């Protein structure tokens with residue numbers, strides 16, 4: 001069947017209410033945004049130096065489409081040392097961030113009328129990727145009782161003969177949840193039994209708290225997993241557009257065709273800086289410092305939210321977000337609550353419905369913001385909510 005792109009069906013800007021919220025915030029003074037989904041840190045100096053050096057050394061030309069071989073070796077080496085996973089550099093494509101990696105997975109693996117399972121709530125790009133691929137979207141709710149992990153039994157129930165792929169994202173945006181090893185293994189077994197691909201988007205793997213661990217899906221379901229990963233969050237490199245995908249050889253073979261004609265290759269000197277990011281001890285020291293700063297902010301925000309009336313935070317173990325429940329007694333939708341908060345406190349949060357229907361009744365608070373701003377925001381929120 002031929003694929004048609006029907007402009008009417010692909011409505012990429014559907015979150016108009018949220019847009020309105022941001023527009024309103026822009027016109028106000030003294031706004032504190034807790035809506036931001038990117039690190040507020042600068043890229044570690046050692047990585048910046050490596051990029052500048054690489055330009056001077058002439059890394060300004062095309063590279064192989066899949067990426068510079070030494071960089072792909074460094075990525076494979078990273079999986080070996082961090083997770084004891086054997087990855088062939090040939091099964092890696094360097095991408096323009098995790099966004100490109102997820103896009104390639106959807107476009108390559110899904111035919112029109114194939115179904116994809118996307119948990120609810122979930123990061124916003126998967127649904128849009130699915131629409132572009134004209135795939136059927138099945139949402140399964142993530143529940144607080146289950147620590148926002150995917151429930152293996154519910155997953156099995158949702159699978160039909162049209163289901164081809166499951167999307168996972170842990171540590172999770174927006175909930176901050178992580179996946180326990182037991183669940184990772186159960187999902188790996190289901191994927192094998194039902195012949196499902198798992199698109200596992202893991203850009204927050206290094207931001208873990210209270211001794212939490214990350215279990216990369218690729219270790220437990222190597223034949224079924226398409227891993228999307230990124231330098232954006234780990235090394236505070238959002239604007240560099242550097243990420244990668246690792247997938248079974250036959251999938252990589254299809255993905256590379258699309259990547260080659262859309263992106264060509266990721267910027268050559270940025271790939272060279274990526275080698276330094278992965279291999280230089282100093283860049284990992286910088287990552288650990290960022291993690292510790294996030295950990296301190298997380299404690300601080302949780303402490304305030306736990307004392308605040310009308311709001312109950314879920315205790316996240318990863319990423320840099322807090323998913324918080326709005327008191328149902330207020331009888332306000334997520335969007336109304338976010339709007340009320342902006343008008344009464346000049347604090348921006350994201351309404352949970354931005355991430356799916358199951359986000360109704362919730363808000364996402366990002367703590368990728370300076371401590372002084374976080375304290376100020378918490379005080380404003382406490383004061384306003386105490387009057388309700």
Ligand code: PLP
Pocket residue numbers: 037096097098099100123169173201203229230231232238242243
């Ligand atoms: N996946 C998740 C879960 C994210 O939160 C983000 C960015 O916020 C991305 C992917 C996109 O990241 P990148 O900058 O690597 O394209």
